[in-house]
Amino acid sequence: MQATTTLLIDGLVYASYLFIVSVGLTIVFGVMKILNIAHGGFYAWGAYAAAYSIGVAAHFGLPDWIGFIMIGLSSLCVGFIFGFLIERLILRRLYHHEEVIVLLATFGLFLVLEDLILLVFGVNPYFAYQPMVYLGSVEMGGISRDVYSLSLIILACVVAFVCWYILSLTKWGKILATVIYDREISLAIGINVTTIYVWTFIFGATLGALGGAYIAPTISVAPGISIDVIVLSFAVVVIGGMGSIPGALIGAAMVGMLRAFAVHQFPELELFVVFAVMAIVLMIRPEGLFAPVKARRI
Amino acid sequence: MIIKALSADRTISWVVASFAILAIVGLMVPNWVLNGTMFGLARGLAVLGLLVLWRTGLVSFGHALYFGLGAYAVALLEKYTGVSDVFVRLAVALATAAAVGFMLGFVLRNHRGIFFAMLSLAFSMVLYGVLIKSEALGSTDGFSVSQTTILGWQPETKYPLFLTIILTGVVAAVGMQIYFRSALGHLTTAVRDNEIRVEYLGYSVAQAIHIKYVLSAALTGAAGGLFAMALGQVDPDSMVNWTVSGELVFISILSGPGSVAAPFIGAVAFEFLRTFAFELAPHAWQLIVGGTLLGIILFLPRGLWSLIERLPMRQERDRE
């Protein structure tokens, strides 16, 4: 019983984390048809910016809760600056290319963002445990857990709610739905697709950076942290269906639970199960569990 | 007669001649150049494998699977049987990759575009996930691979291995050139252009893609085996992780689909570029690679080879 609770909570925490990181990825794919490897770069930049600014705040003796503001600010800064620049300067020139070619371009961007981190922040790891210390720990199922990790679940719910709210209940959501359905017709009826694209990309980038920034206090922020994360969020997005937000939710839940289960029962299968499920879903239903199927006419 | 027919093809004579020159040059250069060239040529072979798929309009984002399979086949062969002969090693690497490619091909042949890329990625990450967590398979550290022998003879230098890589490269390049010129080879472009028409001409598109996939896997597996022999070790992060697949795709974009020689030129250029970049700016290597990748996609979509095609001397020759 106790083991089950531990497993469930671990899985839920991990799933929440994966959802926050991958929801931006799926939104960008849904609207812009770009499977963005550079999303991993936003994640890493978010983590570095947060860890660095939290460190600076601590250096000046500011209270520990300031860390949360730093996390928010870092993700917004990273999302806006990189999101805006990359969409405007690079992706905009690639919209007429095939999806796979754009995928490769974002791989190039990913590499560039990785090395920019080394140039700006150096090779030594950063630690920013203050927000985690601030929230303290709580006993659950006989095991002491830090509240900070549990707060990831709340953050994931907030992110999911905001996405759902924007897409379902606002004018923006309706415009987005039109753009997703048919870009050409949206242009024809006077929707400014260019603006939609840049805002979507900034939104996605901010979410990626938020994932990195929020997880930063719990890890050692070091070069290469995004390499595993990006491919895991690809698995999440692919399992749920590229471009589908409920899909990302289900995908994150599946991957999170599976991984928690594997870590507890069969540690050597930790990565294997995730990608095996990804492969199986792609084999059986390439569009993912939550996306419509299209047919070709001749 | 066959030789006469082959030498009539300009690409083939050029490839054979330049590899022959390279073999002679290999005798005179310092060790680090020899090593770099070996790594480059081995990677070039893997990229040649990707080229087969690219001409069909498919980009595999998981060819590290076959690269890694080839490399690990060589390492495990030695660990369990002690065999270190170059031909056995090469054959085992190639056969392992081809066998796995044949099985996965049944699934992948039904996928296109981004789904093909993602499924290849998933398969390669499955292998990575197994290797990195398995003590029996060397975990994150991998194994070392002992020096390659040739029919029982233990060479003093790496030159014999260099020669083997060159020979494999020549055979593969010439073989692929013959393949690309054949009716079956032209089906690559045909499938990319219009699958429905190929089906209505009476040929199974799935089968065409399957054949190309196995060919591609075999070439990349052989490349992985040779790479492991040249490097003297295997490990998951530098041979099976998704970044390796990305690197291979990067080199194919760098080289361009224009010729069977392009992958080798691109890969050797990549290798030396990396060596120098590490000397000059150790933290800017990925920046250079990433920037180059973007630059090529934006400004040189047919790769470095298209620069060679634009040379005035070549254009005149083609006009004849």
Add this chain to the structure above:
Amino acid sequence: MNNAHSVLRIRDLNKSFAGIVAAKNINTDIKPGEVVGIIGANGAGKTVFVNMITGYLKPTSGLIEFEGRNITGIEPRNATHIGVSRSFQISQVFMSMTVMNNLLVAISLANRDSCSLLRPLNSPRRVRECERVMECYQLLKYRDQVAGTLAQGVRKLLDIAMAVVSKPRLLLLDEPTSGVSIDEKFDLMDIVVNALKEQGTAVLFVEHDMDIVQRYVDRIMAFYQGEIICDAPPELALRDAKVIEYVLGFRHGTEQVDDRPKEPRHA
């Protein structure tokens, strides 16, 4: 009817998509060398009919027999193997390849044995056959032009020529003259029909232009809402009351402009 002499025999063919009927109780026989025109408004089920014969769509029920052999639900590529070919409403050619290479690929796939596909594409024998086809279909002057840069009419010709190199006994042409300019239409059809007459191929073609239909066919099948409403020689069919009402509409009819049937739409 003497079924033994039919190339194509169709019995009680039905097809529906999610409740919409696209083919209803279709029965017909096509004789060797016969040229049959299929007419009907948009959405009448003409293309669905063609797609079912060549295996792109599987019928809901019914029988399709080719030369006495049941081919219901056959794969397109197997239809080609046994002698049923087709061309397309939108030309399906290899856009980035030259006219010559398009045809060479078609030729090498049409008469292949186990290892012939490994021979160079432009082997002398294939090139000879290719030149013969190009001459027949007046494509010689476009020989080295990339298919993507061809004019519509020429691309259509290439599309048809590629379907014919396998020497089918039954050829289905889906709107061979759509997208072709009016002054090119007759030239195109002259070339195609003459070339096919020589081979004795039975032809089934979908066409909207009644002048073309009248000039080339032995028989007309008129479709309306998935059903054959008339199957007769052209001089009779074009005077048939139902055909005038449901297919030709106000163009040939006299009074009924307003109660013209709405065009049903489906996939």
